[in-house]
Amino acid sequence: MVFFTCLFFGFIIASSGSITPSFLNLTVVKFSLKSGRKSAFYLIGGFATVLFFQANIGAYFSSILMKNSQYITLIQKIGTAILILLSINFFRLYFTSNKQVKKVKIEKSKAYMHGIGMSLLNTFAIPFYFTSISLLIGLGYFEYSLQNSFYFSIGSTIGSFTLYALYATVASKIEHKLTFIATKMDFILGCLTGVVGIGNLIYLIYFK
Template structure:
């Protein structure tokens, strides 16, 4: 049970972070449709390899700041401002994304798809602050401790969760492809609602810290 909790926590955190349609998961799905499952899996492996290092670095950074309540509070305040701005942008400012017409994609090697996965994952900086917040929050509820074996278990869970979600996009995207137009038309509302919810929860935690 000691190791099961961080493993499940990492798995769930990864699933929540990756399941919304984004660059990496949608690219994996498109590669599967255009080039086949093998190339798509190589792309996913490359992406997950980078995610491993991102999560590990994030948790190590969280361990440093965990003993600094003032830094944790500052991060929450900065996070609230960022998520509030994102909510306003996606709900009221951003234009409705247009669906792209299908285009033919040339066959690429497994090696090129592997490195493409690494590249796109490396360009995505979201996992680092995300896992910092997740691990610090879990630690505050005594569901996570910053010990090496626990950290590794949490990272392992995150990798398994990331791979599971990305594989699900590969396996099921063809069946739900017709619904993606609806998702794209409403993507700003979906993202804005998620960031708005996170902003509200963050604001509650900040108020609880100062007045609780």
């Protein structure tokens, strides 16, 4: 019963976190349009590999960091710096790259490693899981242990993979409708990471 409970909460939390626009699911759309659905699935596989460990780390932090809030602030500062650097890079790509969307064959291994790299840069994941699991612990629905964390991570990995795969599938089926969006994808990613990064910076300056 504990296995299914942890699996269920992992799936639901990861799905809800993946369904909203972010640089990961927008990258999946962009990748699917440029390189095809199969390469996008390998990209998603890279995401899922890292996400499994991020969920475990988030669960562990939820049992430790609630008593040491200064570490959370440090993570927020590092994450904010990374987000701002990512935003600058996306804007650079948008203004220097060819706006024409072209099919580019990308090797599966490169797509997978690209997914791992992008997921490692996703500073939202660990704080997101930390916050979500802390809430579950507070409500009495989750008790931290290595086993429960493992089950939760399996559920969260399945949930995220499912949502990202849906993005990849939809992108390939309505490619003609998403072409305009794809040409603006780097700009959208730059705006998203920039807004969140600046928002975090303002929060750290005025509310910490």
